[in-house]
Amino acid sequence: QVTLRESGPALVKPTQTLTLTCTFSGFSLTTSGMCVNWIRQPPGKALEWLARIDWDDDKYYSTSLKTRLTISKDTSKNQVVLTMTNMDPVDTATYYCARTVAGNIHWFDPWGQGTLVTVSS
Amino acid sequence: DIQMTQSPSSLSASVGDRVTITCRASQGIRGSLAWYQQKPGKAPKLLLYTASRLESGVPSRFSGSGSGTDYTLTISSLQPEDFATYYCQQYYDTPPYTFGQGTKLEIK
Numbered sequence: 463q464v465t466l467r468e469s470g471p472a473l474v475k476p477t478q479t480l481t482l483t484c485t486f487s488g489f490s491l492t493t494s495g496m497c498v499n500w501i502r503q504p505p506g507k508a509l510e511w512l513a514r515i516d517w518d519d520d521k522y523y524s525t526s527l528k529t530r531l532t533i534s535k536d537t538s539k540n541q542v543v544l545t546m547t548n549m550d551p552v553d554t555a556t557y558y559c560a561r562t563v564a565g566n567i568h569w570f571d572p573w574g575q576g577t578l579v580t581v582s583s
Numbered sequence: 584d585i586q587m588t589q590s591p592s593s594l595s596a597s598v599g600d601r602v603t604i605t606c607r608a609s610q611g612i613r614g615s616l617a618w619y620q621q622k623p624g625k626a627p628k629l630l631l632y633t634a635s636r637l638e639s640g641v642p643s644r645f646s647g648s649g650s651g652t653d654y655t656l657t658i659s660s661l662q663p664e665d666f667a668t669y670y671c672q673q674y675y676d677t678p679p680y681t682f683g684q685g686t687k688l689e690i691k
Binding site for chain 2: 510
């Protein structure tokens, strides 16, 4: 069974850097085709894809946020880390991680339960 | 980036009704479309992929169709548990992936 779980701070201050961790089980990011994505959702608003990291360490970023995002992986811990710099109140959102499979499965399934991050001084 | 325009943004319907939600892509996406259902406080749940393929365990009252730029999600007979927000997502020539703005389905 594939599961993912997000963790990180619930509150960050404006201008700070956010670091979120996705810990997963049921698959390995050393397996060909496996990918982990980050998606966010501001309260009451739509979903927004942020970034993806692949088993071969290829990385992809949102066009509008790519200057602020960095995604990385620690295969020994089955973790993917997303950092977002220069946080602003508009970045307040629930942040999800989800799996896709390169070449085959570009829909998100499964998802983690999400972690709410509030940006406020 | 491919833009996804979803309509309507909200919809009121009754149990037993047939409802249709539409998603239009800014360019052809050749069926590279998924639909999700999201309930308050929960992560989205995959319903359909490749425009019309039902995810395992999803009731058959959900169906999808479309081609090119225009796609629809249909619920043939609304059940109480179907009242939720629905999102489309394109994955053509990805990344970046993009979502529609969502359709909130409410009880009339």
